[in-house]
Amino acid sequence: MSSLRDIKRRIANVGTTQQMVKAMYMIASTKLHKARAQLEGVRPIYRELSRVVRELARQGKARKHVFYRGREVRSSLYIVLTSDRGFSGSYSAGIMTRALEHMEEKNEKILVVGSKGHQFFKKRGKNIIGTIINLPDAQVYYGSESIAHWAIDLYLAGEVDEVFIVYTRFETLLSYVPCVDRLLPVDISGVEVDDHEHIKYEPDVNTFIDNVIPLYMHMSLFRAFSESHTSEEAARMVSMDTAEKNADDMIRKLTRMYNRRRQAAITQEINEIVGSATMLNVED
Amino acid sequence: MAAEQNNAVNKQKLTLNITTPRGLKFVEQADMIIMRCTDGDLGVLPGHAPVSAVLGDGILRIFNDGSVKKLAVFGGIVEINNTTVNLFSTIAQRPEEIDRERAEADFRRAEETLIEQLEEQDIRRLRVLMHRALVRLEVSSHAEEAGYGSDSG
Numbered sequence: 531m532s533s534l535r536d537i538k539r540r541i542a543n544v545g546t547t548q549q550m551v552k553a554m555y556m557i558a559s560t561k562l563h564k565a566r567a568q569l570e571g572v573r574p575i576y577r578e579l580s581r582v583v584r585e586l587a588r589q590g591k592a593r594k595h596v597f598y599r600g601r602e603v604r605s606s607l608y609i610v611l612t613s614d615r616g617f618s619g620s621y622s623a624g625i626m627t628r629a630l631e632h633m634e635e636k637n638e639k640i641l642v643v644g645s646k647g648h649q650f651f652k653k654r655g656k657n658i659i660g661t662i663i664n665l666p667d668a669q670v671y672y673g674s675e676s677i678a679h680w681a682i683d684l685y686l687a688g689e690v691d692e693v694f695i696v697y698t699r700f701e702t703l704l705s706y707v708p709c710v711d712r713l714l715p716v717d718i719s720g721v722e723v724d725d726h727e728h729i730k731y732e733p734d735v736n737t738f739i740d741n742v743i744p745l746y747m748h749m750s751l752f753r754a755f756s757e758s759h760t761s762e763e764a765a766r767m768v769s770m771d772t773a774e775k776n777a778d779d780m781i782r783k784l785t786r787m788y789n790r791r792r793q794a795a796i797t798q799e800i801n802e803i804v805g806s807a808t809m810l811n812v813e814d
Numbered sequence: 815m816a817a818e819q820n821n822a823v824n825k826q827k828l829t830l831n832i833t834t835p836r837g838l839k840f841v842e843q844a845d846m847i848i849m850r851c852t853d854g855d856l857g858v859l860p861g862h863a864p865v866s867a868v869l870g871d872g873i874l875r876i877f878n879d880g881s882v883k884k885l886a887v888f889g890g891i892v893e894i895n896n897t898t899v900n901l902f903s904t905i906a907q908r909p910e911e912i913d914r915e916r917a918e919a920d921f922r923r924a925e926e927t928l929i930e931q932l933e934e935q936d937i938r939r940l941r942v943l944m945h946r947a948l949v950r951l952e953v954s955s956h957a958e959e960a961g962y963g964s965d966s967g
Contacts, residue, residue: 571837575902578833580865582893582902642925647956671835729895732867733853742891745904752835 534795537788540782548777554617555770562763564667569700569756576753579746586742587718591735596686597743599713605637607681607690609751611697611758612647614664621706621765623697624645625758628708629696632653639690642754643675667759674751678744685714697754698761704768706761713750716743826860830876832863832885832901839906840885847899847956862893869903871945873953879917884909886953888946912954921947
């Protein structure tokens with residue numbers, strides 16, 4: 531049985547924790563606000579570019595280009611976006627499980643972003659070829675550009691035959707979906723060849739593809755980063771909110787326990803006094 | 815050229831949409847647009863055949879009702895179809911968005927460094943920087959000298 535003083539100490543403890551949680555909630559919600567603005571900005575250009583890239587596949591000539599024509603898959607590059615910090619509920623677990631599932635029966639090469647993912651894949655003996663930890667928000671834009679170029683170089687050099695991006699798509703504050711998209715070769719399922727298509731490409735189709743794919747890759751990565759970042763902050767905000775409510779419940783419970791104990795102690799004391807008083811009266 | 819533009823006023827206009835990683839940045843009506851592609855300038859009038867092209871670093875000129883607007887556009891692609899021009903680029907700046915001091919500093923730095931002996935790759939990077947600085951300077955100078963573009967149309 532804990533004494534009154536112990537309970538009091540615990541209430542104070544939970545109170546401090548609650549304040550910390552509250553602060554983290556505020557930070558997450560500010561960051562979420564920023565991340566969402568960035569995400570809303572990048573989504574249109576990503577959507578349009580992926581449409582352009584897919585429409586290109588209608589041209590028979592484009593399909594012969596190295597970025598479209600698939601080849602026998604010997605190894606696959608995975609760019610996995612995870613987080614550096616915890617306190618975000620099932621966010622990290624969700625994305626890593628999804629990545630792991632997808633990697634089955636693949637000869638994987640992983641570029642992992644975030645320390646959580648690094649620990650996870652290292653423990654499972656996966657082939658990590660690169661790790662990026664603590665990427666500042668301000669460098670995400672140029673960072674994704676250099677990752678895009680790096681991935682394209684690996685693909686062109688034949689070191690990898692597929693490039694996947696694993697990220698968490700942000701839908702609403704309460705729902706985020708772990709996704710795996712194939713970036714290279716371009717996914718052309720569902721696009722019919724139509725050589726009568728009248729779109730002309732300047733200077734020519736191949737040069738156009740050579741120029742549009744790096745841009746498309748850059749925007750895809752930047753968008754994936756933004757999606758993941760927004761999901762992470764949303765997850766953190768929601769779990770901090772839950773934690774705050776839990777702390778509230780706990781404080782209420784402890785306070786009730788404390789009051790009950792105090793009351794019991796007082797009652798007992800009164801009983802003792804009354805008891806001894808009665809005894810004294812009888813003796814008189 | 816004035817007659818040409820008067821004609822265009824009666825006809826359809828082009829709708830120019832510029833999308834950057836910060837969202838749909840400009841929506842403009844235009845009689846004619848001239849943009850810099852990798853292998854030279856490309857002029858577009860309403861009713862243009864469907865073309866998609868690769869853009870270089872350069873000035874985008876928008877002619878509307880006899881006035882010219884200029885933007886600095888660096889790389890990206892453009893999709894032209896009849897009266898719609900969709901432009902996707904990582905950088906598209908209005909004259910008032912350009913930091914002239916920074917562009918001048920960039921230019922000077924690139925120029926100074928180019929004089930020294932350098933690796934092939936650095937030279938190419940500096941040339942790009944220099945060219946971009948020049949484009950920025952020209953676009954932003956347009957804010958002061960109106961009607962600058964009349965000789966380039």
